[in-house]
Amino acid sequence: MIEIITSNYAAAYAAKLSRVEVIAAYPITPQTSISEKLAELVDTGEMDAKYIKVESEHSAMAAVIGASYVGARTFTATSSQGLALMHENLIWAAGVNRPIVMPVAARALSGPWTIWSDHSDVISERDAGWMQFFCENNQETLDMTIMAYKIAEDREIMTPAMVIEDGFILSHTVEAVDMPSQEEVDDFLPPFDPEFKIDFKSEPRRYAGVLAPDWWQEHRYRRMLDMEHSKEKIVEVERDFERRFGRSYGGLVEFYRCDDADVALVIAGAPTGTAKDVVDEMRDRGKKVGLVKLRSFRPFPGEELVKLNDMVSMVGVFDKSYTMGQGGAFFQEIRNALYSPDGVPIKNYIGGLGGRDVTKKNIELIFEDLLSLSKKGKVDRIIDWVALKGGPRRWE
């Protein structure tokens, strides 16, 4: 059934279809309508779940960690300062293998005060041990949230997942979303069945007790393996999803019109849709441009991205965040993955910060820049800030 809904409602309905059992959330713009919608669905009895009202995001994460320990499928959602407030519990959740799924309406971190979208909140949590999936549109938010449970709860993985939707641009924009039936989702997503769960009566155990230096390193190695296993599982779950629902997103990375391309731009989240339109238009004009949609940032798809070395002669990376003192996070890691003495030159474009629109014109100028640099065979400068007031005139 087609519904005309925002990405936030898509996330809420995905939680309902996934038969989430415990929700703990604290409102924060632009995530609020996810938790509001779920409160309504629980209140009217349309959804059979416990809704825990908490005093902060830190508590929300603590509550879902506890609920997950007793074997409940858990959900929360947040943004920006709320995600930052969760920080220490995010690391706990991942360290103790709680497969929580959490949409994040990505928003810039303050100050000064801002409520608008960029990726600086989720990028700040790239080391928390969570899987991080970026969504292009509202349909992908719904589909990815459902798939995220299946990936996260796999006994080989047991790792929490953030489903990232750009604040306002997706979270508050309505689009047509194909809503699967409850029966179809039940058939795809079995109930959460962890190997260990808190059971005071028949099997009392100590969970997450102190781990001394003699085993900590081995514990971290196991969590590393969990994350590595997820790479295959993401692809496998998506194939199964495609077979049942007829929609597919290309695994960890989608190569869009990259065959025979001279240059490619790597991009994630909501600007991907805009960039695909630009690629189509430029291709119509005979320009050999391609797009790489980064769907999963954690796990990082280095093995897929390294193929760019043999595919194109110039790579651009668009970051909707900036790491002070170093550049864009996507850029740093992709340049790292592509590094080889004869690797392809690579350039970073920073834009869309704090809700600045990423326009078709911006993307077209990036492609023009990449095409002209590809003729020279090397980049002019490592980082360009797109459409910066007072910056180079070529962005006008």
Add this chain to the structure above:
Amino acid sequence: MLRSYEDLPSTPVSLQSTEDIMTGNWRTMRPVIDEEKCIRCYICWKFCPDMSIEVEEADDFPTVNLDYCKGCGICANECPKDAIEMVREE
């Protein structure tokens, strides 16, 4: 017995009872009870945070379970008769 990272459970959880964890090997000082001075008030038993002071039968002298005693010295500090001496482990 855990030998490799592969032996760890899939999620951080203890597979044995706390009784299997010999916290006594954290100890650098051991309590030694002088039965000449001890009046069997069992204040040491009451204060030991690790339940390592044991009294077998009523009126027995207290003994120290060195498998678990971490050597914190609380018992020696609380003893009203100075009957417990903390001795360095060799």
